[in-house]
Amino acid sequence: MTAATETATEAAEARPQTQKLTLAQAVNRALFEEMGRDETILVMGEDVGIDGGVFRVTEGLLDAYGPERVIDTPLAESGIVGTAIGLALAGFRPVAELQFMGFLYPAMNQLCAHAARYRNRSRGRYHLPMVVRMPYCGGIRPPEHHSESYEALLVNTPGLKVVIPSTPYDAKGLLVSAIRDEDPVVFLEPKKIYRAFREDVPTGPYEVPIGKARVVVEGRDLTLIAYGAMVRVAMEAEQALARDGVSVEVLDLRTVSPVDVEAIVLSVEKTGRAVVVHEAPRNAGFGAEIVALINERALLSLLAPVQRVTGFDAVFPYPMLEHHYLPTKERVVKAARRALDF
Amino acid sequence: MTAATETATEAAEARPQTQKLTLAQAVNRALFEEMGRDETILVMGEDVGIDGGVFRVTEGLLDAYGPERVIDTPLAESGIVGTAIGLALAGFRPVAELQFMGFLYPAMNQLCAHAARYRNRSRGRYHLPMVVRMPYCGGIRPPEHHSESYEALLVNTPGLKVVIPSTPYDAKGLLVSAIRDEDPVVFLEPKKIYRAFREDVPTGPYEVPIGKARVVVEGRDLTLIAYGAMVRVAMEAEQALARDGVSVEVLDLRTVSPVDVEAIVLSVEKTGRAVVVHEAPRNAGFGAEIVALINERALLSLLAPVQRVTGFDAVFPYPMLEHHYLPTKERVVKAARRALDF
Amino acid sequence: MPRTVIQESRTERLEILDMEGRLDEALAPALSDDQLVTLYRLMVRMRKFDEKALNLQRQGRIGTYGSIKGQEACQAGLVPALTRHDWLVPSFREHGVLISSGIPMHLVYALWKGDERSNLFPEGIRCLPPSIPVGSQLLHAAGLGMGLAKKGDPGVAVGFGGDGATSEGDFHEALNFAGVFSARTLFFIQNNQWAISVPLKRQTASETIAQKAHAYGFPGIQVDGNDVLAVTSASQEALAHVRAGRGPYLIECLTYRMENHTTADDQSRYRTPEEVAYWASRDPIDRMRKFLSGRGLWGEELEKSWALEVSTEVDREVELLETMPAAPATDILDYMYGERPWFLEEQRRLLQEEAES
């Protein structure tokens, strides 16, 4: 353990200041470096050990930190989150992985009825510094239950924080923040962009604060609000609209709970128009919350109804039809046009 | 079985046209009468048999229809909903009870990943005519996990219908519709008002259609939108405001999925102001969806931001503090004033 | 090669004290006279605690209450076998365990009065807040037991559940994780034969609950749960096994819930007075008193003075309960997160404004 820690530290000193990493690699580096820093951190889940995770996100951790800290669990999601709670109570900082967000349901009771509530139930005596990571969202053409986006369910659950990075840089910094947080954080990894692109990611620890949105592009005419893989779709739409002379501001929420309401209001007060993009179903989806916040805090700034571009209120399709389901640049542009032409 | 059926029928003929019933009794009558009509209907859950349910909602069913149709199950919510799916596939129409909505989580996977999806997954070959009933909402000062309102999670789940009655008459008619529906319906019973009042409920079958709201009081200045136990709170607010000369329209949604968007838009177009009331947490609660729908379809009619009066984004408290959590007439009036004075 | 037996298991039942208070010397745990008397005292104290709770409920001074009457031997037999390193992971019917482990009675009363502050146990007591969703907290006991093993901590996590709890998926996952990871966990199941109105037969077709442990590769034993010495002996044996790092253990205490499920329940709807009477005749306290009297360790004088001592304590605790200052309304928001997010900041202002107006 100590050996691994030293290796990690030495390596950090030897290596260049930044590395070009994919989002998956950035998550891996956050886990690797944080585990080197704090030996109470555990990684646990199905296939996270010798296999390095089905997306290879936990690759190398077992070798570096051994089976006492990198734990292949039985195939049971409630068991994973439930024992992570116990481990946190025993003084560890577990980072539990669910293999896909589509398999969150069996763990809902442990996550929402227990993890989210221990601090409150014990009036502060116990709190759970734990992270529950999981790949989420569609776009990789897998079987059923491998493409779900259930973030709204978690936002409606008091006591959780819910973080969704859209870039390698943010992924690392947000995960570091999540691991260091004293409360349970759900960390949703947009698997569609696990390897979509690389960017410079600093070696060594840094935090991206939970609860702060990022202005990806500044603009004047309309605000596109997105998170996770949809940020890239929003960016494509921004470029298409820019070519037509529309100045679009793109906001990447980065955290959906607590959401950065200030950033949203500030932007909409400037632009007067907004489109929210997410791929979860629309009915009671997180987009509705954004619309409600804007309605409450910036109604008079609105020049047009806030538009929602979302997945359909239907089961995420099997691969052959999935492209019909996912929000596209075209749909975002169309919604923007509706707002602009209102 | 046939004996019971005949008894039920004879009794129906002998009895007066209506009876004064509580909401709990109305649910019981719907179950009793429908089971008499269709012997494929089963009732199942924890303590639904000899005990008649912890709220006595299934009282008398075991005597009338026997243990093959009124089934006390082991203590396992996933098991209840999961075997109900199997029973539906075998040709039955199960009406499964979860003892409290706070114990829905363990059944989420069966309800949301399976029951809601069988028709779609099988491209229409299989469908599940099943109802999952459960008492929900706060106000009766029980232990933790007995007061939860998770309706937003279900609205965000494609493939379900979600019904919430607020009166005995509606409870019976909506449950009859739910039982006769060919798809899974979640039926949420506001336990705070199980016995709060009685009203005339017709003997014999009638349907209240799923997906249709009810205008409880007509008004011109502001629309109060509520469902379940909050309809009564809305009514109290309406009366208070009426005394001050404000003409309030009260809308009882009755179904939250599919929600009656037409009724909402119609009312808001008339009044220009709206307050949504529910007791679930606010963040990504169902109220946000209402605000979003109004924003999309009636923005120009709005004279003020739609207000949300909701539970706090906190765990539903233990009994001694629960009165601080629940929306009150005062909070609704205050929100209405904010809209009126905007 | 053909059809071969590849696995065998057996489940044992332990009884030490019979209904007349006669002891099976060979099996009796090595306890001093004092320790024997302590077991009895613990049970009487639980009974008085319970009677007062039912009383307070009837008078509307606490809310719905779930009685432990009949289950005193299970709870008294376990506690003395524990150390301060051990973790309690209780369900909602372990008041006897709680008040015997250093948690003052008024906090347990406060739980049933509906006050989250009841879960703020005295420092140094390793006990989690009682958990309501049946069976779910057994996973916390499994995880704690995994963690204790990892840390080389001397403690054992004791997870509690009823017969009904064994039907939940989490029971299975907890036992399975504990088995795989050789967790330092004792699963302590009080099989009182009813889950509200559902009898054991409807809960599982298994002959015993003890044998369920075999599906997870560790031992299980059934004890007469109305025999405090059998519970003590089994607890000692099980805890020694777990402490030695030999993996988890399951104890099934076969007992009976003498009262309604909770004060909101009406047991006459689903079970006969005869059945209840039969179990009344097997009362754990009577049996132990007979035994102690036979040994000359207990008598009417002691009974009276202990009763007085306990009722004085109970009264003092009720006093403490009823003089607890009211919790501020903002308590409902203030323990959600380590740092309050903006929305709770806003909501807190609203709540405070209301309180002030």
Add this chain to the structure above:
Amino acid sequence: MPRTVIQESRTERLEILDMEGRLDEALAPALSDDQLVTLYRLMVRMRKFDEKALNLQRQGRIGTYGSIKGQEACQAGLVPALTRHDWLVPSFREHGVLISSGIPMHLVYALWKGDERSNLFPEGIRCLPPSIPVGSQLLHAAGLGMGLAKKGDPGVAVGFGGDGATSEGDFHEALNFAGVFSARTLFFIQNNQWAISVPLKRQTASETIAQKAHAYGFPGIQVDGNDVLAVTSASQEALAHVRAGRGPYLIECLTYRMENHTTADDQSRYRTPEEVAYWASRDPIDRMRKFLSGRGLWGEELEKSWALEVSTEVDREVELLETMPAAPATDILDYMYGERPWFLEEQRRLLQEEAES
């Protein structure tokens, strides 16, 4: 009275055909020569189906695919013991069962290509769509089995799962409900010793999976899952038990997954070539061929002509797969409800507009 054994259970393992194809005559199921040959043919057909699937995947003509190689004996041994009244409740690795039960190959290929229409099986076949969330559909098998018992239906519901599936809470709840309600359900567990990269030892500390049935009051047996005659014999016995109304049954087929978990997996990361080679030497098809050849029931000629027949079928089915007309985009919305709600009506218009533009 003292410490008594109150429950005993044993788990048996059944093997009939050894690695050299030698038969244990005493245990052999009563099968005609034709039936014996059929078992072999079924296995070969599965193998060819599987090889083609891997092939199609490599060429990008279907998506991720999960191979059944090595598990043919489990699947071929079961199917002939079933009747058209029985319900199949498959997981994602039962293609052998499916294509042996009257479901055309191209539909199973279509599943892995990602087409919901693959689940629209021919009328009269009682088979549910394969279920992805591990273990969850066992509850549907339990419920179906409860329903069949209620209706006096002659069928049995067969629920499938892997070794990994036995860790899920739903496995437990399914077996428990089935036990309590004497469901007409057979739990058919293919223990291929791996759940992706997780070996059996990490899945449970139980010595066998078969013994887990004892926790629910019904029998379980382990069979050599690479011995098609052992699987046949156990299936017949188990189904007879269930059909007679004697309650559920669990069969554990101890076998091995020869390929990657799916084509997205890389088994070389977590298991040795030696282990795989060891199991290759225990190939279920080889063993049965040796046996049939020894009896003079099979030879090179038959092997060739069957291979030809199957590969013709496979080619035709791939043709069918690849000439399936594309599904309309609106299919993603049109099967959500019996009657389309307003929001899907609106969303459908949007989708159609897009398709037209």
